[in-house]
Amino acid sequence: MLEKLELLVKEAHKAADVIRGHRNLIRVISHIDCDGVCSAAIIVRALSKKRKMFHFSFAKYLNDEMINWLAEEAKQGRWNLLIFTDLGSGAAANLAPILEYAKVIVADHHMPSMNSEAENDFYTHPNLIHVNPLLFGVKEDVSGSGMTYILARALDPENVVSGDLAIIGAIGDAQTGSIGDKWSVLGLNQEILKDAETAGSLRVMKSIRLWGRYSRPIHKALELSIDPYIPGITGNESAAVQFLTELNIPVKTNSSWRSLSDLTKEEQQRLVSAIIIERLRHHDPNPTQIFGDVYELPHQTGEFRDAQEFATIANACGKSLQGYLAVGACLGDEDKIERVRETVAAYKKQIGLLVSWVDKNKDNTDVVRLTDNAAFVFGNEVRGLPLAILKQCDAIAEIPMKGKKESLNVSIAAGITRRSKLTVTIAPV
Numbered sequence: 306m307l308e309k310l311e312l313l314v315k316e317a318h319k320a321a322d323v324i325r326g327h328r329n330l331i332r333v334i335s336h337i338d339c340d341g342v343c344s345a346a347i348i349v350r351a352l353s354k355k356r357k358m359f360h361f362s363f364a365k366y367l368n369d370e371m372i373n374w375l376a377e378e379a380k381q382g383r384w385n386l387l388i389f390t391d392l393g394s395g396a397a398a399n400l401a402p403i404l405e406y407a408k409v410i411v412a413d414h415h416m417p418s419m420n421s422e423a424e425n426d427f428y429t430h431p432n433l434i435h436v437n438p439l440l441f442g443v444k445e446d447v448s449g450s451g452m453t454y455i456l457a458r459a460l461d462p463e464n465v466v467s468g469d470l471a472i473i474g475a476i477g478d479a480q481t482g483s484i485g486d487k488w489s490v491l492g493l494n495q496e497i498l499k500d501a502e503t504a505g506s507l508r509v510m511k512s513i514r515l516w517g518r519y520s521r522p523i524h525k526a527l528e529l530s531i532d533p534y535i536p537g538i539t540g541n542e543s544a545a546v547q548f549l550t551e552l553n554i555p556v557k558t559n560s561s562w563r564s565l566s567d568l569t570k571e572e573q574q575r576l577v578s579a580i581i582i583e584r585l586r587h588h589d590p591n592p593t594q595i596f597g598d599v600y601e602l603p604h605q606t607g608e609f610r611d612a613q614e615f616a617t618i619a620n621a622c623g624k625s626l627q628g629y630l631a632v633g634a635c636l637g638d639e640d641k642i643e644r645v646r647e648t649v650a651a652y653k654k655q656i657g658l659l660v661s662w663v664d665k666n667k668d669n670t671d672v673v674r675l676t677d678n679a680a681f682v683f684g685n686e687v688r689g690l691p692l693a694i695l696k697q698c699d700a701i702a703e704i705p706m707k708g709k710k711e712s713l714n715v716s717i718a719a720g721i722t723r724r725s726k727l728t729v730t731i732a733p734v
């Protein structure tokens with residue numbers, strides 16, 4: 306394992322050497338989700354520190370049209386070094402037109418594409434430096450921002466300060482889970498986490514795993530908590546309010562709602578014990594498995610302090626095509642905070658509209674078909690589902706989107722579908 310990691314880090318150093326020696330404009334392109342936003346913030350900070358000139362943009366995916374257009378830019382001599390972050394591995398084998406005129410560095414964790422002639426070989430090219438764990442047999446969890454972090458550290462050990470961003474990116478890519486009793490980020494992310502803690506950019510605390518520590522009213526946090534599940538309270542707002550009232554935990558102070566972070570230590574303890582008792586009463590096999598690592602960003606304020614909330618914010622900005630705002634927030638640009646908040650509010654409204662569209666149409670037989678057994682298959686956010694799978698489905702549904710938004714998160718698409726009676730079934734094979 307160590308040997309494989311060393312090879313991966315060696316590739317990052319190769320990329321760092323190229324960046325260090327580069328005197329002209331560098332083109333940087335990152336993916337539009339949370340992981341891509343965090344990758345972008347890491348590389349932007351690293352290049353700025355080295356006083357490199359760069360032009361930076363976001364992309365949802367890399368198709369041939371875009372590759373040809375980038376190749377044309379390179380051919381015209383506008384730049385001759387391109388860095389892709391959280392993007393690029395899947396299209397590596399199609400980058401030849403660009404590689405003819407420029408060097409390309411890819412820092413990504415997605416499956417790299419293969420050589421077309423030899424199916425089992427990953428694509429290589431002398432002008433391509435590919436920093437991807439899978440190329441070196443490293444199969445542990447790590448995000449695109451984790452790979453960008455490894456690249457940034459190779460460029461300058463001082464970039465250890467960006468470890469928190471790699472963790473936010475990993476959270477955004479759902480690289481959290483449990484090992485035994487411990488619930489945290491997993492795999493290589495654990496190593497990056499140690500860096501971030503040592504650098505002081507992130508603090509790890511143990512707490513109940515409720516989303517919205519700073520921004521969500523506590524009764525809403527309980528109502529919407531699926532993992533951990535709170536029997537009788539999950540999915541029931543008034544039961545959540547009653548539960549808190551019986552525990553003598555006010556849901557409001559003056560006129561504002563209280564969030565988990567507003568609760569006193571004693572109130573938090575009362576709440577946690579009551580949740581465990583509730584789970585015990587309903588014979589939950591692991592009643593105490595409600596805790597986990599909570600990652601705090603001590604240099605941030607308000608809802609931006611909680612890494613999980615930050616990940617949601619970064620994702621909402623990226624998907625609203627306003628990723629640069631979140632990059633600003635990642636890098637501590639306070640001027641961007643208000644616009645980030647507005648963007649997140651607009652994004653939530655958009656999701657709300659979609660949910661109500663589904664609710665409104667749930668009895669419409671043009672869009673709803675009821676069956677006894679149904680399996681839902683959700684596509685990759687970027688590539689969708691392979692044709693072979695689509696061909697086996699009884700019905701293919703698309704969630705309509707207003708405006709020029711990009712794809713929904715697959716978890717949100719799944720949530721909307723669950724609320725609906727839309728049935729997308731796969732025929733028995």
Ligand SMILES: [Mn+2]
Nearest residue numbers: 340391449478
């Ligand atoms: Mn990613």
